[in-house]
Amino acid sequence: MLRGLTTVSFFADDVTAAARWYTELLGIEPYFTRPAKGTPAYVEFRIGDHQHELGIIDSRFACRPRSEEAGGAVTYWHVDDVETAFERLLSLGATAYEEPVERGPGFVTASVVDPFGNVLGVMYNQHYLEVVGR
Structure with missing residues (x-):
């Protein structure tokens, strides 16, 4: 049933800042950006040996309110x-x-x-x- 990792989605209140942070960490720019009202609502990186996707989504689009504590x-x-x-x-x-x-x-x-x-x-x-x- 599960065939492989397609996208890991992270959320951020400031997608621009998160994109800069992950660009610094990964050494590459996002290959895809989707704006919403002028600011990025979503950015996506392809990384690793299999080019897996790491997506960063504006927190306002989360399906549930985010907990103040990290976890899951x-x-x-x-x-x-x-x-x-x-x-x-x-x-x-x-x-x-x-x-x-x-x-x-x-x-x-x-x-x-x-x-x-x-x-x-x-x-x-x-x-x-x-x-x-x-």
């Missing part, structure tokens, strides 16, 4: 070095949600809350590298 599902993005990625995220203004943790041989996770209230997970995953290597 955590999507982990593969990185080659969790500690380095975690420290870079913190240096860009994210706050620690979960410090790096080894989950077992070949699996390390960490997560942060971005400056816009979204949980962003990073993970070193040996199985991911095996799949990409095929």
Whole structure:
């Protein structure tokens, strides 16, 4: 039934600021922007080995009011070095949600809350590298 990740959607009250922050983090500009009354309502990045989509949506379009606390599902993005990625995220203004943790041989996770209230997970995953290597 589930065939693959299509889009991870984050919300932000200031999409322009969020787009700048993620441009700095990712080193690329969004490839798609949809304005609403002059300001971006949605921006989208294609990232990683499979060009997965990371979309940032204006909070006013959220289907439910956003909680003041970060939480919910955590999507982990593969990185080659969790500690380095975690420290870079913190240096860009994210706050620690979960410090790096080894989950077992070949699996390390960490997560942060971005400056816009979204949980962003990073993970070193040996199985991911095996799949990409095929």
